[in-house]
Amino acid sequence: MEHLVTLGVAVGFLCVLCSLFMRWNELRHWRRGLPPGTMGWPVVGETIEFLRRGPDFMKKQRARYGSLFTSHLLGSPTVVSTDLEVNRWILMNEGKGLVPGYPRAMAVILGEGNVSAVHGPVHRVVRGALMSVIGPAAVRDRLFPTLDEFIGSRLHSWGGGGATLDVQEKAREMLLSSTLKLISGTETGETAAELKAEFFTLLRGTLSLPVNLPGTAYRRGLQARKRITSLLRDLIEERRSPSAPKGGGDILSFLLREEERQEEQEVHRTRPKLTDDQTIDLLVTIMYTGFEAVSSTVTMVVKYLHDHPSALQELRNEYSEIGRRKSSPDEALTWEDYTSMSFTRAVILETMRLATIVNGVMRKTTKDIPINGFVIPKGWRILVYVRESNYDSLRYPMSLCFDPWRWKDRSLENHPYFMAFGCGGRLCLGKELAMVETSLFLYYFLTRYRWEETGGDEIVLFPRVEAPRGLHIRLWTN
Numbered sequence: 001m002e003h004l005v006t007l008g009v010a011v012g013f014l015c016v017l018c019s020l021f022m023r024w025n026e027l028r029h030w031r032r033g034l035p036p037g038t039m040g041w042p043v044v045g046e047t048i049e050f051l052r053r054g055p056d057f058m059k060k061q062r063a064r065y066g067s068l069f070t071s072h073l074l075g076s077p078t079v080v081s082t083d084l085e086v087n088r089w090i091l092m093n094e095g096k097g098l099v100p101g102y103p104r105a106m107a108v109i110l111g112e113g114n115v116s117a118v119h120g121p122v123h124r125v126v127r128g129a130l131m132s133v134i135g136p137a138a139v140r141d142r143l144f145p146t147l148d149e150f151i152g153s154r155l156h157s158w159g160g161g162g163a164t165l166d167v168q169e170k171a172r173e174m175l176l177s178s179t180l181k182l183i184s185g186t187e188t189g190e191t192a193a194e195l196k197a198e199f200f201t202l203l204r205g206t207l208s209l210p211v212n213l214p215g216t217a218y219r220r221g222l223q224a225r226k227r228i229t230s231l232l233r234d235l236i237e238e239r240r241s242p243s244a245p246k247g248g249g250d251i252l253s254f255l256l257r258e259e260e261r262q263e264e265q266e267v268h269r270t271r272p273k274l275t276d277d278q279t280i281d282l283l284v285t286i287m288y289t290g291f292e293a294v295s296s297t298v299t300m301v302v303k304y305l306h307d308h309p310s311a312l313q314e315l316r317n318e319y320s321e322i323g324r325r326k327s328s329p330d331e332a333l334t335w336e337d338y339t340s341m342s343f344t345r346a347v348i349l350e351t352m353r354l355a356t357i358v359n360g361v362m363r364k365t366t367k368d369i370p371i372n373g374f375v376i377p378k379g380w381r382i383l384v385y386v387r388e389s390n391y392d393s394l395r396y397p398m399s400l401c402f403d404p405w406r407w408k409d410r411s412l413e414n415h416p417y418f419m420a421f422g423c424g425g426r427l428c429l430g431k432e433l434a435m436v437e438t439s440l441f442l443y444y445f446l447t448r449y450r451w452e453e454t455g456g457d458e459i460v461l462f463p464r465v466e467a468p469r470g471l472h473i474r475l476w477t478n
């Protein structure tokens, strides 16, 4: 009995201590003019609930405090915005003190010069350089044939005869290899193998707590970044050597040729010369930025098509039409073939909407920002949460159903509130590249194979869209 009383007192004391702690944490961050909300525990804030209950946590807080509320997420005091107008305003007004605010581990590991770490004139230079190598014109004029050949031949070797494979893992490997091929012209050999292995360590490091102690994912991420930098630096040196073959069609060759061309014609310099460090940051950015989003899209599109035979059939019809225009089944696809795949584009957009491949983007305030009658203090993070706008039943009737036909209304893709690729000055530079990669995957996958899921695989949609233990399918050639 005595023990129970002591235990009860101890628990009661702990509860009082906890609530005092939480109150202290709220007061610590309290400022007149902030939106309402809660801050959770010191240091961890509400991160655990946010990661565990994601969309439900957001809905609960929104119902309680409105579409703009405070929280403490991923180590920073944060204002969450679920308001469409506010979201758009934030993304359109970087110049007013709203710079990207991604977690520290990401900024440090990806490098000071990575596109999300820079702003103002430096951002314009980096964005311009990226645009010249992965923007829509580059995809159409230079990258498309390489991707077509690469993705087509990769999918040849996926198997058949009922073999089982994990489509998520295969897609990840294929996309990383195709990016290496685009960057350096090859995805095989020792350097490529090492780059791939180090890349996955880097990826894990960027999503970890920035604790630089032996054995942590962050420390390993930093080491991987160092090794990747050194491999890319060697590659640049090799390319510059007089004996190196000239005129490769990959991104690195293009950047080095541009550099030479601009040096020869100094007067025509259209943008400042990139340093080698900037070139390396640029290549790492290209490997990193699209990788997760495109492999999640590929995984989810396979899932949705498996569950929706009528959409699958319409895609097959679209590809039969393209096949009829070819003199042999092995004839390469052209840019015109790609732009004629309107239902494919609709399927991809619907997949991105329904799965919400990107839940939100982060900003950091560089001064006090007045928004909607509140003031967001300097140094705070803003989570521009776009997930709920994807399920707006006015814009997307039966919004929880997979309905690619809704995208036949082309105005939906360009609607100001469709923010799957962000908006404003940081609108995704890889949108067309992602569309091409996913379209080519679908074309070759569907024209070569039939598949069924082995069943039992779980898909999670928050904080990242993924199948934690893979998405396993059985595959037969057509």
Ligand code: HEM
Residues within 6 Å of the ligand: 100, 115, 116, 127, 130, 134, 285, 286, 287, 289, 290, 291, 293, 294, 297, 352, 357, 358, 361, 362, 419, 420, 421, 422, 423, 425, 426, 427, 428, 429, 430, 431, 433, 434
């Ligand atoms: C399904 C595929 C993709 C989705 C959903 C997606 C989504 C996004 C979003 C939402 C942003 C805005 C980030 C912000 O405002 O902070 C963004 C930016 C960016 N994306 Fe993508 N992306 C995809 C694929 C790609 C690919 C394949 C690449 C290139 C390899 C790429 C390169 C970039 C770059 C460089 C930026 C930064 C632009 C800047 O800060 O100026 N993305 N993307």
